[in-house]
Amino acid sequence: MRKLWQFHGGIHPDERKSLSNQSPITQAGIPEKLYIPLQQHIGAPAKALVSIGDTVLKGQKIAEAQGKISVSIHASSSGKVVDISNHPVPHPSGMLDLCIVIETDGKDRWCELETCDDYSTLQPAQLLEKIRFAGIAGMGGAGFPTEVKLHPPRQSKVNTLILNGAECEPYITSDDVLMRERAQEIILGMEIMAYILEPGECIIAVEDNKPEAIAALKTAAALTRIEIVTIPTKYPSGGEKQLIKILTGKEVPSGHIPADIGVMCQNVATARAVYRAIRFGEPLISRITTLTGLQVQQPGNTEVLIGTPVRWLLEKAGYAARKQSRVIMGGPMMGFTLGNLDVPVVKTTNCLLAADAKELPLPPPAQACIRCGMCEQACPADLLPQQLYWFSRAEEFEKAEQHHLADCIECGACSFVCPSAIPLVQHYRYAKGKIREQKLEQEKSNNARLRFESRQARIEREAAEKEAKRKERAEAAALAQAAKRAESATDASEPASREDKSALVQAALRRVEAKQNQQAIANGSAEPVDIETLKKKLLRAQDKFEKMTAALDSARTSEPDRVDALAKATQASREALEKLKAELLAHPQNNEGSTPEGPALEELESNLSKAQGKLALMLKTLEDARINKPETVEKLERAVEKNQERVDAAKHALEHALSSSRTSEASSDKNDTTAVKDIT
Amino acid sequence: MTLLRITSPHTQGAQRTANVMRTVILATLPGLGVITYFFGWGTFINVIWCSICAVAFESLVLGLRHQPVGFFLKDYSALVTAVLLGLSLPPLAPWWVSLVAIGFAIVVAKHLYGGMGYNPFNPAMVGFALVLVSFPLEMTTNWATPSPLLQDPLTFTQTLSTIFGTPSVAVDAYTMATPLDVYKHEISHNTAVVVTAKPVFGNFVALGWEWVNAAFLLSGVFLIWKRIFTWHTPVSMLVALTVMSIVFGWDADRYTPPLLHLYAGATMLGAFFIATDPVTSAVSNRGKLFYGAGIGILVYIIRTWGSYPDAIAFSVLLMNFAAPFIDFYTQPRAYGHAKAGRSESEG
Ligand code: SF4
């Protein structure tokens, strides 16, 4: 018997699972139209590969994964693409999103699939690629791309691979029946995952209220090393962090992922999808969904094609909306209500719960918090929900954060037990949304300040440089004037002009020297020298050196007698360059061990990555908002768009600034070169 | 047909604030019964009288604050305050003492401090403390003599008329000092054996009081079992009181002995019904341990060295003061955090 741990808190809501787990899995059938959203997962939406009018086969890829975190989308049945447009999708905010609409032909013709009898003939990398292109994303609820999750973690190896079959939410039984009826496939899927990850142990955790599922899994896993662990029924034991605590006694450190402590959780349905994808080449085009609630006449579990409209599905199961009805996607603890039944079933739709107010009574009006502490006793994240509530209500977000609001998993246990019926989770969602907004604001203003400061510094620097150059040129002009006068004084003969030219070369040389001195002075006086300035100087010196070398080269072929002088000038320039390099290397700020050869490139790169990082952060925020704070999504989306533009603009500006500073350098240098060229 | 749109969770537990309060009130009934048996109808009448006044004051204030009277009355919190106050007052305290106490408790201590859930001090104890310091005479001389010591105890109507100001009999004949009071004063010039031989101490610890306390102890255990509150506050309070009285009061010839501390006065009522008032106590389990222990220690100190015979009210109020600080320093360690307390990731 395996040692089990306990997580703090938890509740025992009415399970009501027997409503839907009494009958075998049925086939939902093919609706007339399928609405397949391009984004059913966390990450970047897939890109449509088909256009209106195309005929598609079942299993055909119709949208391609984009970027690192993304999965492909496939046609759930054969038919014709009739539209690619915005359509309501399952989301708390009731938003619209791009969907490929397929008019089915009822023939359900498969495209050709690539089967594989023995996964061990393939490399893990190949298997991962197959999983990615089979469009598999976590089917337990979050929809994180499975391939990304299955990648060996950054530093540590996965010691414990856990399949989550806890299914602790009331009403939902899709995993339960799946484990009963497809235990073999789940086990085989887990073996593929284990082949990829090579974990020390493989566990399937099931709550003890599913004895049939446990028996089926035990039989199927008899000859494998997979251990079926029965855990006590308690909500939310299926929460990833809670399950890890139960099975390993370890806690995922705040702000980390389970892989950081060598643990990985996958859903049982995901394991089955992995198996079917590898063995039969079947992409993820259907899933088991629980149809339940007293408003559904024939509750049960049914295999639904992705994209099937909820209305069609519910009506087939004998649903008629009554007064004060709710249709919840997901379970009663964490699911969200649908405002529109035209939304399709997606890869994460594990349950559709149709209930009226008798079955799931409306929350009574909230009373004052009596600080009874029941919420704290129930919180599986060991938080102080009532404190968080006070802080959220009083908009003291900083305090809420200090009380680890971010660690709240929004399980709803606190709201459930609260005797004053305070909608606590709602308050937390609000506070979380606000905090995110503030962070974005903060970042925006920070970035603006940085941009402003660097721009200011650049302008000053450029002004100083211009001034120096102006002086230089004036000097050179005076010299040239003097030379000219000397020339006019002597005979206008070749050698004289040659001498004159050499005088000009001398002048050029002097200019270089002067510049060197100036730099030396600047270096000496402007202590401490900013590494950025140093880098820029180096860059300019490099440019100049290159030009000198080029001039020298051309002189070598066309003006052999000029070579000497030019070589000297080039040498001087090289020396300046070396000196700068040395300085840069010796600079205290230069601790990244950057190569002095490519400061500009490096800078550009870092700018780019910074911009990208910010973009990613914002996208993530938006993602979070989609899940947590539906009301703000639209606003956020607009904000993100604007921000993206701004980031782009900033990026361009930076690039432009860099290249222009180079060209302005170059153009002023050109004067020098032209001066040299004039001679020839 | 429009569908309802509400956020999760979509289901609630059965426990309602009203149920909690009702359960607490019901749990006081055995204790009230025992009090009535040993000390006559006085406390019973007090409880009823306080309840009537409490509802009246509550309605009045809610009306003035333009809040739905019915909705808030239904949470029974005013009644809990009234019952606890009624149980704490001397059985034969005159009606106006109760009126002042409950009025102050509801109007000032509860509503002027922000209303239900916001009040930093236990309203019942604020009311009690006010009348204790304002009317020391009424509050110390009206403790009923245990019925077994009386030839013919006061009848219900006699008690009623005594409390409401037209005594048909001389009250003095029916009152006596409480055992805690007696012990404290007598022990300075007597030995423990002599003191405890007095009839007020009965055969066990303190005549009548021991059963009253036992009743509240049992009800308290019942409430813990019903998960109305956790064991932390009462247990830590009782342990602290016991430890204090063993450490300092080991010599029964000089100080009140532990058993008397535990089974006389309002100890058990205080531990299980007053200190556990959620609104005004510490929040986390660890915090409650400190909070309860603080009350236990203060009770001992005030009873022993203070000038009041009992000390529940002052101890609870003093710890009410400390509760926010205790909360601040006893934040539980959240899941996935190495340390308890404030987030270490905060800059
Ligand atoms: S359960 Fe509700 S009433 Fe009790 S402390 Fe928490 S928020 Fe307050």
Ligand code: SF4
């Ligand atoms: S919703 Fe958050 S605060 Fe409430 S019980 Fe769950 S984790 Fe704790």
